[in-house]
Amino acid sequence: MIPAKIDSTSITSISKKSVESIFDWLNQHKQAFYTLGWSYLSNQKEMEELFYRSILKIHKELPRFKSETSFETWVTSIFIHICRELSIDRGLQASGEGEPRQSIFKALDQLKDIEKEAMVLTYVKGLSHVEAAQLLQISVEKLKELLFSGIQSLRIEMGYGSSFNGCKEYYKEYIDYLERTLDRPKKIDLEIHIYHCQECQVDLAGFQDVMLTMIDLTDGMKDLHIPSGFMENVKARLVEKEKDRQQKNKKRLRMGIVFASFIALLIGIEVFTESFTSLYYTWTEKDQELRPFLQQDLGERMNLEAESDGVKIKIRSVIADDVQTLVFYEIEDTNEENKYMMNYDDGVIVENELDLMNTEGHPRYYPPDLKSDGNKKEKNVYQGKISLLPLNKENGTIKLKITRLLKLIRDSSDQKVISTPLYPGYETGEWNFEIPVTKQPSVEYALNQETEVEGIPVRFDKLTIAPTATILQYGINNEKPEKMIDVLNIDNLEVNNKIVKTDLYGSTFMNSQQDMNWTTFQTNFEPLFGEKPKEVHVQLASINLTFQDPKTIELDAAKQYPQTFEYAGSTISIDKLEVGQPSIIVISDHEVKNRAYEAINFNIVGEDENEPITTEMNTDGVLVDKNGTEYDTNEFPVPFDEIEQPRYFVTVQSMKLDGNGTGEKVVPKKLEIFGYSATKYLEDVVKISLK
Structure with a gap:
């Protein structure tokens, strides 16, 4: 659940307040995320670690956040990714530590990972099928298949028996039928069939029992007890990390090293050597990205190699400076025709990182590139690069351990990588390297x-x-x-x-x-x-840009809706206003041509202006490129890389309001607009x- 004021405010304000602001945001939404985390983990120590890591990861990745998705959805993807990491770590350690868990959790743990992801996102997190499918980077139909197979597996785990005797041609209708979204003709057809088919009656009844159990679990977990001092413990760790950072900064001696200060000894030999080096690598190095570094004598070729279960990794070169440590590598699948890449913070570990590297640095992200000449030749070989933290010493040896590789899944044209960061394909193993490295001056x-x-x-x-x-x-x-x-x-x-x-x-x-x-x-x-x-x-x-342009719109549930009002040169519609548990408000503006704003920043105020309101918000919108061409964000995949300077116009905002967990009805009285955000081309x- 997200307060409208926070969700609609520019994410830049969060980035400006840094870790502290992210902590405050997650603290306001801790109940929903605590519930989500409890679906994966089994003790408070792990839960504290989950929140701690998530805050640091959100802060680190915030510059990469794109407003095409909601901030909550983006945070959820990071949160679940760390949930999975911790649950995997727990499985590897097999410590046996844990607190008593509900039987439904134990049953969920027995599902396939992708089935569990679908069940948790849909029934525990409460996302729509479209939102859950987008997070998992699959189609809605595929999501329904996973929900069906997950529920069937839960039936066995929960003691409903292992025999399923219903008619398979009707299985695909169960989810929509029980969620009351099935088209009327199909609904009538299914009900007629069930009336005459006892096996399907039994199957559907067991299926419904599991779904109701999941729904009851979700409702019950809204009141899942968060131990006192939980968030305080997380904050204490963040404060301690900040103290360590400040102490390191005091000890660091920054020296500007200028290229021009190098004294050219044996000038004639140096000039000859540089010319020969450049010409040599022009002839011998085919990688166009690596070649300039070698020509400038900023690194050297390496012949480091490790293999695990038929997957061979070669470290080709390493270039280090004050910005990053850039590792060029090649991965070959000797058994099958797969391409794999390294993914920072996901199975790539520098074992002596604290001793050798500057932990205040920010590794760069390099997306996979299947269009390069080196990656077009072989279906089982991938050449890439990964950014590690910069060195805090002039030279040393990096102890690099790799335990997991990301599988690159291509579309039919073999040009785009469509693997998902949330649930990708992985290759596990263990590859170890000791890499000598020298830091180059800046x-x-x-x-x-x-x-x-x-x-x-x-x-x-x-x-x-x-x-x-x-x-x-x-x-x-x-x-x-x-x-x-x-x-x-x-x-x-x-x-x-x-x-x-x-x-x-x-x-x-x-x-x-x-x-x-x-x-x-x-x-x-x-x-x-x-x-x-x-x-x-x-x-x-x-x-x-963010503009302050305040305006207050009085709300009256007794009126007939839609109602419209003028703002920033546009006509905005309040399509729906219903008071209940929860109350529902829908506002829209579908006209994006020549619109002054891309999104408005607002808050909903109830009868008691001091009473906090918790808001669950869903948005729809359209991407518009610099030339005015529109792209439907509901069509997957969206070709973000091909869109020239896109702007995201919010067209519909749907809100569900409740009294911050009190169970009281919220009666919306005011729509308080603070201002709006817009993009201007230069x-x-x-x-x-x-x-």
Whole structure:
């Protein structure tokens, strides 16, 4: 359940408040997520670890969050992923620790993982079939198949017997029939058949009993007791981690190392060596991504190899700097025609991470690339790269342990990876490496350039040129809350007439306390390989803005709906207002052409303005690219990578309101709009001279 005020507020406000704000958000929704976690885990120690890891993971991944999905759905995917990790760890440890669990939980534990995911998301989390299917990256029909097989398995586990004698051609109708969503002609046909078929009567009755048990479980678990001090224990661990971070920062000695400071000994030999190295790797290194690093003498080829159950991993090279430790690898399936990739924080472990690496760093995300020349040749070989934390020492040996690989599932064109981050295919095993590594120097350049974007001051502070990335640090002034830039999107960076594109997954918010009136960000670009900048051009692409534009709409359940009102140049409809347990409100605006806003930020107020209201919100919307072409988000998969600068317009918002668990009816009296969010495309170029 999500309070409307929080759910409708820009996620940027959460990122600005960092870990503390994420803790507060999860604390407000702890009952629903505690219930979800209890479906997987069996003791309070594991539950505390679950909430602790989830908060850190949400904070870490927040820059990658895209508003095409709701914040709650995105958090749920992370939460379940960690649930699964902890439940797997518990199974491997076989500790036997645990608290008494309801029999339904024990029965759920016996299901196949994918069946359990479907059952938990649908009946415990209470997601719709569409939402659950999207999270699992499967079709709604496939979800229903999993629900059916899961319920059939639960029938056996719960003692209903193992024989199923009903007519199989009607099995696919059971779910929709019992959920009262079956089309009327099919419903009539099924009821006529059941009336004459005793076997189907028995089958359907047992099926219904299991579904009712799941529903009763869900209702009962709304009051699942959370031990006193539970969230306080989680917060104490977060505070302790923050203290450790601050202590490490005090001990760190930051030294700017400039490429130009290298003394060229034996200049003639050096020049010859560099020329030969570049030419040699041009001839011999086919990987176009790795080749420039080797040509610049920033790394060397390696011949490290490990094999487990016919899957062979080769470490091809490692490039380390102050930004990240970049590992180039190759994975070959010698038994079948599968492609696998490494996934950071998912079966990839640096065993000496605390000793060798800077844990305050942020590894980059590199999506799988099946279009590269190296990955088009063999169906059983994948060449990729993975980002690890940067080193905190000049050199060392990385003890890398790999226990799980992500299977890349391709569509029929063999071009797109359609594997899901929530329930992908895995290959387990154990591959161990000891990788020698040396940290390469980076260069920092002060920019001290200020401009205005849409009347809001923007300050460009620093340019960092590292071997593996180019990083632009900038600040946005936040003194005037009536109009604020949440995100500044940069298309590319031109340095000395050389253009480098923005890394779509590399922008981060920096929790800088240097100036209360400025919020600091950094955007990552492709590497420049030691280029000394004389002139920098920053090509802006778009900005995401939040406007304060308050308006209060009086609500009256006695009126006939729909009712409309004008806001920000648009006509918004209140389609439904029903008072009950829960109360329901639906608002919509389907006209997106020339609309000033993409989403409105609002709150629902009841008769008692001080009484908190818990809101479950579902949204529908449409993606619109820069040229005005619309894309239906209900069609899967949505081609996000192919859409030019998409905007997500919310068209329908459906809310269920209750009295924050009190059981009292909520009578909505006001719709309080705070403002709205919008995207504006830019063509501005900011020119910065360093001469």
